[in-house]
Amino acid sequence: METLLSILIGFMIIGALYALHARDLLSALIAQGIVGYGLVICFLNLRAPDLAIVQIVVETITLIVMVAVVLNSSREEVRESWNRNKVLNIMSSLLIIGILVYVFAIMIGPLQPFGEHTTRMSEFYTQNGAEATGSANLVTGVLFDFRGYDTLGEATILFTAALGVITILRSKSKKESTS
Amino acid sequence: MMVYIMCFILFMVGLYGVLTRRNLIKIVIGFSIMEFSCFLFLALIGYIENGLAPILKEGMKNPVYVDPLPQAMVLTAIVIGLATTAMLLAIAIRIYKKYGTFDIRKVNELKG
Numbered sequence: 001m002e003t004l005l006s007i008l009i010g011f012m013i014i015g016a017l018y019a020l021h022a023r024d025l026l027s028a029l030i031a032q033g034i035v036g037y038g039l040v041i042c043f044l045n046l047r048a049p050d051l052a053i054v055q056i057v058v059e060t061i062t063l064i065v066m067v068a069v070v071l072n073s074s075r076e077e078v079r080e081s082w083n084r085n086k087v088l089n090i091m092s093s094l095l096i097i098g099i100l101v102y103v104f105a106i107m108i109g110p111l112q113p114f115g116e117h118t119t120r121m122s123e124f125y126t127q128n129g130a131e132a133t134g135s136a137n138l139v140t141g142v143l144f145d146f147r148g149y150d151t152l153g154e155a156t157i158l159f160t161a162a163l164g165v166i167t168i169l170r171s172k173s174k175k176e177s178t179s
Numbered sequence: 180m181m182v183y184i185m186c187f188i189l190f191m192v193g194l195y196g197v198l199t200r201r202n203l204i205k206i207v208i209g210f211s212i213m214e215f216s217c218f219l220f221l222a223l224i225g226y227i228e229n230g231l232a233p234i235l236k237e238g239m240k241n242p243v244y245v246d247p248l249p250q251a252m253v254l255t256a257i258v259i260g261l262a263t264t265a266m267l268l269a270i271a272i273r274i275y276k277k278y279g280t281f282d283i284r285k286v287n288e289l290k291g
Contacts, residue, residue, distance in 0.1 A: 001228065002181055002182055003181075005182045005185075005223075006181050006182055006185050009182065009185040009186060009188075009189060009219070010185065012189060012215075013185070013188055013189050013192055016189060016192045016193065016196070016212045017192060019196075019205075019208050019212075020192070020195070020196040020200060020205055020208065020209060025202070025204050025205075028204070028205065028208060029204075029208070032208045032211065032212070035189075035211075035212055035215055036211075036215065039215050039218065039219060042219055042222070043222060046222050046223065046225075046226045046245070047226070047230055047231065047232040047233075047245045048222055048232070048245070048250050048253075049232055049234075050250060050254060051218075051222060051250055051253055051254060051257070054254055054257050054258070055218075055257055058257055058258070058260070058261045061261065062211065062261065062264055065265065065268060066204070066207070066268065069204070069268055069271065069272055070204060072272075073272070073275045073281065074275075074280070074281065077202055077205075093198070097191070100191070100194075101187075104187050108180070108183055111183070111224065113180060114180065114181075114182055114183065114223065114226065115226055115227065115228035116227070116228065117224060117225060117226060117227050117245075117246055119227075119246050119248075121248055122246050122247055122248040125247055125248065126233070126244050126247070129235070129247075130235050136234055136235045136236070137233070137234050137235075138233035138234065138235065138244065138247040139233055139247045139250045139251050139254065141247075142247050142248060142251040143251040143254055143255070147251060150251075150252075150255055151255065154255045154258055154259060157259050157262055158258065158259075158262050160262075161262035161263070161265055161266050162262075162265075164266050164269070165265055165266060165269040168266075168269040168270060168272075168273050169269050169272065169273065
């Protein structure tokens with residue numbers, strides 16, 4: 001399982017690199033679809049069908065919206081120019097990479113190796129989840145019952161994002177259109 | 180341990196895109212790649228070898244389920260990721276309408 005997942009993530013990395021370097025923005029978006037749908041296959045292999053379903057829906061919506069944005073504007077990639085203080089940039093990025101790798105190394109230390117996770121908190125959920133929530137699917141049981149306030153916050157964030165999109169994209173305010 | 184490192188490399192690729200690309204759409208792509216790697220990392224932590232999907236079924240003796248808690252968290256995070264991506268795209272469209280380009284070097288009227 002670990003090698004299969006590693007190969008899948010390797011494909012996703014290649015797709016991500018191509019998406020960031022493509023000349024045409026449309027092909028960059030399609031290559032980003034490789035990453036998103038590769039993530040769906042990873043979720044299916046990790047025994048998370050709910051996540052796979054939600055990720056398919058979200059990825060498709062994102063792809064359609066992004067393609068609509070790109071087709072309504074320019075498809076060409078902007079030209080890269082040589083940066084003057086290149087040494088400074090390389091030094092600072094090496095510093096950032098070093099810090100991130102160090103933090104990742106100390107963060108990954110106390111984790112169990114892959115596939116040998118011990119459930120501590122969710123022992124209660126798997127034992128009593130069905131009686132307490134009446135849901136056979138434990139993920140939805142946790143999401144809508146034990147952690148219902150999380151879902152309420154998620155709905156609030158969605159509402160706020162919709163408000164923000166409407167506010168930003170409104171072409172003219174009422175004052176301007178009347179005057 | 181290998182998958183965790185691959186996941187970290189995917190995160191670094193997204194960060195590289197956000198930091199080096201000059202096109203706003205490419206920056207949004209980099210952001211969503213970073214999001215994807217975080218989702219994948221959380222889902223990887225909860226996996227148990229030969230575990231079952233956390234859907235209960237009658238008549239099974241001592242089933243081993245994968246951890247449902249990270250999956251519920253990631254489910255929330257995916258939807259929030261959609262919201263942030265929509266927000267970023269809206270800002271990108273607005274900048275394109277105002278400046279006629281996705282190039283962030285041309286957008287320099289915000290300089291203090």
